[in-house]
Amino acid sequence: MEQKRERFSSRLGFILISAGCAIGLGNVWKFPYITGQYGGAAFVLIYIAFLILMGIPILVAELSVGRGSQRSIARAMDVLEPKGTKWHWYKYLGMAGNYILMMFYTTVAGWMLYYFFKTAAGGFDGLDAEGIGAAFNTMLGRPGLMTGFMVVVVLICFAICAQGLQAGVEKITKVMMLMLLLLMIVLAVRSALLEGGEAGLEFYLKPNFGALKEYGLLEVLFAALGQAFFTLSIGIGAIAIFGSYIDKSRSLTGEAILITILDTFVAFMAGMIIFPACFAYGVNPGQGPSLIFVTLPNVFNNMPGGRLWGSLFFLFMCFASFSTVIAVFQNIISFATDLTNASRKKVIIINVIAIILLSMPCVLGYNLWSGFQPFGPDTAVLDLEDFIVSQNILPLGSLIFVLFCSWKMGWGWDNFLAEANAGKGLKFPNCLRIYIKWVLPLIVLFIFVMGYYSKFFAA
Template identity: 75%
Template sequence: MDQQREKFSSRLGFILISAGCAIGLGNVWKFPYITGQYGGAAFVLIYILFLLILGIPIMVTELSVGRASQKSVAMSMDVLEPKGTKWHLFKYFAMAGNYVLMMFYTTVAGWMLYYFIKMSAGGFVGLDKDGIAEIFGSLLQNPTLMVGFMIAVVLIGFGICSQGLQQGVEKITKVMMLLLLLLMVILACRSLFLKGGEEGLRFYLTPDFSALKEFGIVDVLFAALGQAFFTLSIGMGAIAIFGSYIDRSRSLTGEAIFITILDTMVALMAGLIIFPACFAYGINPDAGPSLIFITLPNVFNAMPGGRLWGSLFFLFMCFAAMSTVIAVFQNIISFGTDLTKASRKKVVSINLVAIILLSLPCVLGFNILSGIQPLGEGSSILDFEDFIVSNNILPLGSVVYVLFCSMKIGWGWDNFMAEANSGKGLKFPKSIRFYIQWILPLIVLFVFIMGYKSLFFS
C-alpha cells in the first residue's frame, strides 16, 4: 500500500469534490435539454428512480474499491483481485473512458467560458433570435476560436491539478462548488418569480405519463439510464479515485447518498432555472443541446437586468464544467503516477499535450470534419464520443464494479461489505446481495441492449 498517498484535508472537501466530479455539464447542460426532449416531469421521475436503485449502490462499490486499494482504477483491481483472475484488464476500458470523456467535455467547457466572457462584455445586447443563433453558429464554424477556448480549459484544469490534491484540487474545487450552489439558489429564485413561468413549472413538476408513449418507453428508459450514469460519472473510476483519498472514519453508503443528493439537487435546480424562464418568454424547452447556447441567451435578452443574470448563469456553468474537468484530470494524473511512479509534474506535462490533441476531432467535427457523421445524418463527432461514454463505458463499467464486489471470483461480497461499512454512518444492507449481484446488472444490461436496438432498428 502506498504510504505516501495524499489525503483530503476534510470530509467536506471529499464530499464537495466527489460531488464536483458528479456535478457538471450532465446536470446543467444535458439534463435540462433531455428533460425537455422527453416530456418533462415523467422523465424526471424515471431518472430519479434510476439514481436510487442503480446510482447509489454502484457508487458505493466504486468508492469501496478505491478506498480498499488506495489506488486509481489503473491499479485498484490489480491490488484487490484474487490471484490468477483477469479483472485488472478492466483498467484499459476505464482509463479510455476518462480520456474519451475529456475529448468532448473540454470543448463544451470551452463554449461555457466563451459565453461567460461574451455575455459579461454585452455581446448579446440588442440581438434578436436570429442574431443569437448566428453567434453560436459562427462559434462552431470557427475552429481557431474553439481550439483556443478548449486549450484554455485544459491549461486551467491541469494548472490547478499540478498544485497537488490539497493545495490545488481540494482548495479550488471547494470554493467553486460553494459559489456554484450559491449562484444556483439566486438564479432559481429569480426564475421562479418570472411572470408567465407557471406553465414551465407545470411541465417540469407535474408528470404526464402519456408523453412517455409518444417518445417510446424504451427510448425514455435508455435516455434516463444514460443520464443517471453520466451525471454521477460512475463506471470508469472517476469516483473511485476519491475513495482512495479518504480514511476509514466514515462508512461509504452515507457518503454516496450525500454526493447523489447534491448532484440531483443541482440537476433539479437547473431545471427550475431554465423551464420557467423558457415558458415565460415563449421559448420551446425541447431545443436539444442548443438550449443553453441559443435559447437561454434569448431569455436573458428579454429579461430586465438580463446581462447580469446571463453572466451569473454562464459563470455557474463554467464552475460546473470545471469541477468535473479538474476531477477527471486528477484521475488521469493518478493513472500516470500509479502506473509509472513518474512525478506529478511529468505526468501533467505529457497529459496536457495528449488531451489537447485528443480534443481536436470534437472541435473540428463542427467545421472541417463536419462531413463525418458517425451516428447517422446530422450527428457529430461530439455525439459519437458522448454515446461511447454515456451509453457504453459508464453502464458496462458499472456492471464490472458491481460483479467485482459481489462475486466469489472477484474481490467478493465479504471484503466489499467490510470496506463499505467500516467507520461511522449509514451501513450498506447485507440483505440486498441478490439484488446487487443479479438484478442490478440485468436491469443495466437490458436497458443497454434495448437502447442499441432502438438506435439501429427503429
Template identity: 70%
Template sequence: MGREKFSSRLGFILISAGCAIGLGNVWRFPYIVGQYGGAAFVLIYAVFLVILGLPIVVMEFAVGRASQRSVALSYDVLEPKGTKWHYAKYLGMAGNYILMMFYTTVAGWMILYFFKMAKGDFTGLDAAGVGAQFEGMLANPVLMAVFMILVVIGGFAVCAKGLQGGVEKITKVMMVCLLVLMVILAVHSVMMDNSGPGLEFYLKPDFGKIQEAGLGEVIFAAMGQAFFTLSLGIGALAIFGSYIGKERSLMGEAISVTILDTFVAFMAGLIIFPACFAFSIEPGQGPKLIFVTLPNVFNNMAGGRLVGSLFFLFMSFAAVSTVIAVFQNIVSFATDLTGCTIKKAVLCNAAAVILLSLPCVLGFNLWSGFMPFGEGSNVLDLEDFIISNNLLPLGSLIYLAFCTTRYGWGFENFMKEANEGKGIKFPRWVRGYVTFVLPLIVLVIFIQGYIAKF
C-alpha cells in the same frame, strides 16, 4: 510515501459531486423532465437513482478506498492471484481520456459564452442572430482551440498543486459558488412575471404525457439519465474513494453525492423552464438549449446581460469541476503506474489531452465532412457514443461482477470495506439484487443504447 488525503469530509463530498455534476445534468435533465411528464418523471428517475446509481457509486468508492489506488492499479491490488481483472484498467483509463477529448471543448464554449454575454455580444440580436453567433463559433477552429487549451492548462495547473492545495481548495470554492449562483438564478426565474406556466410544466405531474410516450420509454429515459448522470464505470469516482479515511461508511457518502447531483439538475430546470415560458420561447434540447435558446431568453429579460453572465459562469463552474476531477484521475494513472512526479505527470498529460481534444474542435469545421452516424453527426457524437453507450455500462458491469462474485474481490470483502466507519451501512439483503438483477438492468441499458442509435 503515504497517499495524500482530503483535508475534510466536505471537500470529498463536494469534489465527488463536482465530478458527477456535469453538463448532462444541466442541459439534458430539465429537457427530459419536461418531455416525459414533469414531476411524475422526476419520481421515476429518483427511484432509479437509488436502485441503479447508488450501489455502483458505493462499489467504486469501496474499490478505490480498499486499494488506495486509481483504476490504473486498483484491480491489480485487489484481484485474486492469477486472475485477469486488471485488464479492466485499460477500459477505465481509456474512458477518462475519451471523456476529456470532447469535454474540454464544451467547457471552453461555456467560458467563451460567459465572456460574450458579459461583453454584450448578444444585445439587440434576434433569434436568428443569436443562432448565427453559435454557428460562427463552431466554424472558427482557432477560437475554439484557444479556449479548449485554456481549460486544459487551467485544469492541470490546479492538479499540479496537489490534492489538498489545488484540487480540494479550488473545487470547494467553485462548488459553493455554483450552488449560490444556482439558487439566485432559480429565485430570479421563479419570481418573474408569467413564470407560472413554466413552473406548472416542470413541477406538476402530467400522467397523460407518460401514457403518450409509453411507460416503457419513460422508464428507459429515467434509467438512462439516472445511470449516466453519475458517470459510473470508468473509475472517475473510485479515485476519490482512495483519498478518504476509514472514519465513515461509504453508503452515506454516496447518498450525499447523489443528492447534490440531483439537486443541481433539478435547480437547472427551475432556472430554464419558467424563463423560457415567460417569453414564450420553446425550450429546445441539447447544446442548442444553452447556446441559442437561453441567450434569446436573456435578451428579452430586464437585466438579462447580468443574469446571462451569471448563468454562463455557473455553467463554466459545472464543466470545469468535472474537468479537474477527471484530470486528477489521469494524473494519478501516471503516478500510480510509473512512479513519476506529479509535475511530470501534469506536463505530459496536458500535452496529450490538448492533442486528443483537437479532433472534437475540428469536427465542427475543417473535418465536418466526417459524419460517423450519418447526416449532421460529428466527431463529438462519436466520442460521446464510445463513452456513454459502451465504456460506462461495460465498466459498471465489471465493477458489479468484481464486487459481488467469488471470482473477483467478492461480496464479503466489498461489504467489509463499504461498511467500515460510522454512518449508513450498505444493506446485506440486497446481495441477490446487486449480483443478478442489477447487472441485467445495466446490460439492458447497454443494448437499448445500440437500438436507439442504429
C-alpha cells in the same frame, strides 16, 4: 519507493469534489432538456427512482474499490483481485474512458467559457433568435477560436491539479462548488419571479402521468434509466479515485447518498432556472442540445438586466463543467503516478500536451472535418466520442465494478461489504446481495443493449 497516499483535509472536501466530478453538463445541460422532452415532473419522479435503485449501489461499489485498494483504477484491481484472475485488464477500459471523455468535454467547457465572456461583453445584445443561432454556428466554424478556449480550460484545470490534492483540487473545487450552488439559488429565484414563469414551475413540479402515454412508457423509462445512470460519472473509475483519498471513519453508503443528493439537487435547480424562463418567454423547453447555446441567450436578451443574468448563468455553467474536468484530470494524473515513479510535474506536462492534441478532432469536427458525420446528417466527431463513453465504457465499466464486488471469483461480497460498511454511518444492507449480484447486472446490460437499439434500429 511507493509514495505516501494523499488525503482530503475534510469530509466536506470529499463530498463536494466527488459530487463535482458527477455534476457536469449532464446535470445542467442534458437533464433539463430531456425532462422537457418527456413531459416534466412525471419523468423526474421516475429518474429519482432509478437513481436510488441503480446509481447509489454502483457508486458505493466504485468508492469501495478505491478505498479498499488505496489506488486509482490503474492499480486498484491488481491489489484486490484473487491471484491468477484478470480483472486488472479493466484498467485499460477505465483509463481510455477518462481520456475519451476529455477529448470532447474540454471543448464543450471551452464553449461555456467563451459564452460567459461574450455575454458579459454584451456580444448578444440586440440580436434576435436568428442572430443568436448564427452566433453559435459562427463559433463552431472558427477552429482557432475553439482551440484557444479549449487550451485555456486545459491549462487552468491542470494548473489547479498541479497544486496537489489539498492545496489545489480540494481548495479550489470547494470554492467553485459553493459558488455554483449559490449562483443556482440566485438564478432559480430570479427565474421563478418572472411574469408567466408559474406555468413553467407547474410543468416541472406537478406530475402529469398522461404525458408518459403520449411519449410511450418504455421510451420514457429508458430515457430516465439512462440519465440516472450517466449523471453520476460511474463506470470509468472517476469516482473510485476519491474513495482512495479518504479514511475509514465513515461508511460509504451515506457518503454515496450525499453525493447523489447534491448531484440531483444541481440537476433539479437547473430545471428551476430554465423552465420558468422558457415558459415566461414562450420558448419550447424540449428543444434539445441547442437549449443552452441558442434558446437561453435569446431569453436573457429579453429579460430586464439580461446581460447580468446571462453572464451569471454561463459562469455557473463554467463551474459545473470545470469541476468535472479537474476531477478527471486528477484521475488521469493518478494513473501515471500509480503506474510509474514519474513526478507529478512531469505527468502534468505530458498530459497537457496529450489532452490538447486528443481534443483537436472534436474541435475540427465542426469545421475542417465537418464532412465526417459518423451517425448521419448533423452529427460530428463529438457525437462519436460521446457514444463511445456514454453507451459503451460507462455501462460496461459499471457492470465490471458490480460483478467484481459481488462474485466470489472477484473481490467478493464479504470483502466489499466489510469495506463499504467500515466506519460510522449508514450501512449497506446485506439483504441486497442477490439484487447486486444478478438483478443489477441485468439492468446495466439492458441499458447497454437498448443504447445500441435506440441508436441504430429505432425508428
